[in-house]
Amino acid sequence: MLPLVLLSVFGIVNLFLGFLRSNRVLMPFVLVVLALVFGLNLLDWNHAGSITGLFDSPYISQMLTVDNYSVAFSGIVLLTALVLLPFSRSYVAAGEPNLAEYYSLLLFSLVGAIMMVSYNHLIMLFVGIEILSISMYCLAGSDKRNVRSNEAALKYFLQGAFATGILLFGMALLYGATGTFQLSELAAAIAAPANQTLQPMLYVGVLMMVIGIGFKVSAAPFHFWTPDVYEGTPTFFTAFMSTVVKTAGFAAFLKLLVVALPAASPVWLPTIAAMCVLTLLLGNIGAAVQSSAKRMLAYSSVSHAGYLLLGLVAGQGKLSGPAAQGIFFYSLAYSIATVAAFGVLKLVADQRQREDYAGLAGLGRTNPLLAFVLTVAMLSLGGIPLTGGFFGKFFIFTAVAPVNIWLVVFAVVMSMVGIYYYLRPVIAMYLRPAEPGVPQTPIVVDSFQSITLVILAALTLILGILPGFLSGLL
Template sequence: MDLETLLSYHWSIMTPEFIILGFATLLSLLDLFMPRKINRRILGWLALTGILAATISVFTLLGSAPESILYDTFRLDSFAIAFKLLLLIGAALVMMLAVSYEPRERIDEYRGEFYYLFLAGLLGALIMSSSGDLITLFIGLELLSLSSYILAGIRKKHLPSNESAMKYVINGGISTAITLFGMSYVYGISGTTNLKEMAAFLPTITNNQHLYLLALAFFMILIGLSFKIAAAPFHMWAPDVYEGAPLPVTAFLSVVSKTAGFIIILRILLSIFFNVPDQTGTTSLMLSLQDYLAVIAGATMIIGNVIALRQKNIKRMFAYSSIAHAGYLLVAVTAMSPFLVETTWFYLGAYLFMTLGVFAIIQIVTASADSESINEFGGLYRRSPFLAVSMSILLLSLAGIPGTAGFIGKLNIFMGALATDPAHYILASLLIATTVISYIYYFGVMVQIFFRQAESTKKFPLSPVVGIVIIICVAATVILGIFPNIAFDFLHEQFSSFKDFIQ
């Protein structure tokens, strides 16, 4: 590529990525040369500034016509902008938790590492949302994954953190190998790694052997990505990693990493396999293999909710809750309704606020008690009515009670499962049944909060920063539950139902 061609690209569409990359580089240099006596929290505030600047830059891109650079490997379309907003908002809230995070053992000597590794992982997720090529998708995925492995073990003198990092690395490596193997089949058959070119070429395939290999590639990519989103039966790493990782990292994995996982699933499945004909030539390969997706979705909902009933550790319980919510989203992916992307976007946004609000409260309660037992929430209402009421609203939303964002999200998925022909009655029934099961463990926490005695009457030290996170999350959960059209009108006005997706 000559200099003239390089300068001719419209690089401004990569402004959010350049901002995050610049701040990550700046933080790494500052952490290297700053005297050790200077508190590294200032680097966290710089990182938050970078995230907010990137968020503003994304808003300035609203309404932009679809554009691609670097030979269609990087795309800016409505899909990319919409999901970048979710990633950056979630990252900003997690960073606010991270700045206030203070475990029992001192982590000042490597606190700076956390902030720029966090930005590196976020950069990978942003690249995935704009990827128009399998290579850039994979690079973004690995940048996110490698950063997450290190972040999970950032508490170097904490054995559970070390254990979680090791399990995460092993399972992540297996999933990466399987995903890459599946991608290699798609590349071998199509002769290109570009998603747009694949979408144009693959519908012309009539060779049954090639179709068989594409079906095999579909299963390998699906299995590999199922590890990433902790879908059953590939979820076994999640509870241990969520429990052992520092709480801000758990929040990052639960929200940002899971959102990125569904971004790559939608990018690959919709642009590649939805356009591939099956062996009969009457429907797409994706639709003919729906039953296998449905089995994973159903198993994920059942396993996540049932095993959560037995958990005594609050972080493990929410790990299984996260698995269950991945199952709910897989119902939407399986149904392939006309409003799949809108449904997924809204649910991930609602899940973002619900989950981060809960983890903010967990960070306050567990740090005070130095324990992650659910019993530590006993008598929370008497010790801090603000935390108790906030936690209750967020739990009700996670359970899908009407008047909350969680209810609207599940209702959209339920209606999407019934809006297709044929309708997915079994999946819709499982969605309702497993949601009812989830009431048991969510309400179990509320029983501890309101009806159990507190072991201590000492008030919780509430950081203003964490308090702001809780207020934002609770307000968004209630507002999106009562006025969901705020989000849907924004989607329709700014993104036109994602009609420019892979065009």
């Protein structure tokens, strides 16, 4: 799997580039690497197979697979990283001495994300989660002079360690009940009549794995770390965390439930449904009462985990079914809009030193482009028609409706709550007067960042106008 190899190698090469003590070469290098890996990933489309050629060992072969499902979700995480990178220009301009390390950690985290969407063996799932998580622990505390960043890293690490322990215990119980970590063999062993005597061990293992992965994707009631960690982490890395981690987490979650645990659905299906309701409720209500735009986006990320959990409820089929299609489209639309929102917020926070709604006041007059892009992003996250977010919700709802119509009704009600808090930044930008002490000079945006913002807004609108272009991709 060439993308994994290249990301690993270039991540190490980038560390050596840091010895040049010149940040100007780092961003172009990483951009070229990401563009190259993204293109090579697309070349694997319709070339399904397992990773057997790299190693001649029965213990390693068949642990990772390349198929359209893995290529599609790998494409989302690589594209997200590619369009997010221009918003790290402030680190370049400030001469950040650790920039090479930051970029390398991002490349290594993408290795973990790709492993999570390509795994065919529970050990590979665990390795992918840990590579991604450890990189995020480090990046959450990257602003060492900021107490909030240190607090975010400590909370994320400690709670993540507990969640990892629960996940591993669940894997051990599954292995004890079935004797295998291979996904297809797990499915056959769980469905076998001879396994009925081990059902208690099996079901506890399934629930513990659901809890462990639920933490990684910010699903309630395992979401308590999310607002504080997102708020304390530097905004650039928060955007990466809320998009790449969530996309990889739900792709791995869906594969686990659909491929390995379909016969255990009487156990995990009610649990996922309950988590979905709780996540939608706490995420939307929590976002509605925030005064900080960044903290609002943190709770918003929790609410979007609830909508993606809806897709898992409907995911009792193949990885190419309506549920997988809905999760793929939703993840893409959500990632693009979230990068745009955090990108604008980072530019405002860097120059106005404010992350609340007051910092956005007057932006419609001083920076029409930033205001327009943030408006498009908020409308997409709120699920307004003619944006990608609308069809993301539409595909998820239509997949779930035949399974549980009441969950769809509840999700629609929660979407209405979401419209309220997504319109608050728009109102602040266009209608709210500036508060005393908040600078009203135009935000400086370089041409590269402006082009990226225009591309993100255009992609959001294209997904809302021509959804059929990608809706049947898987």
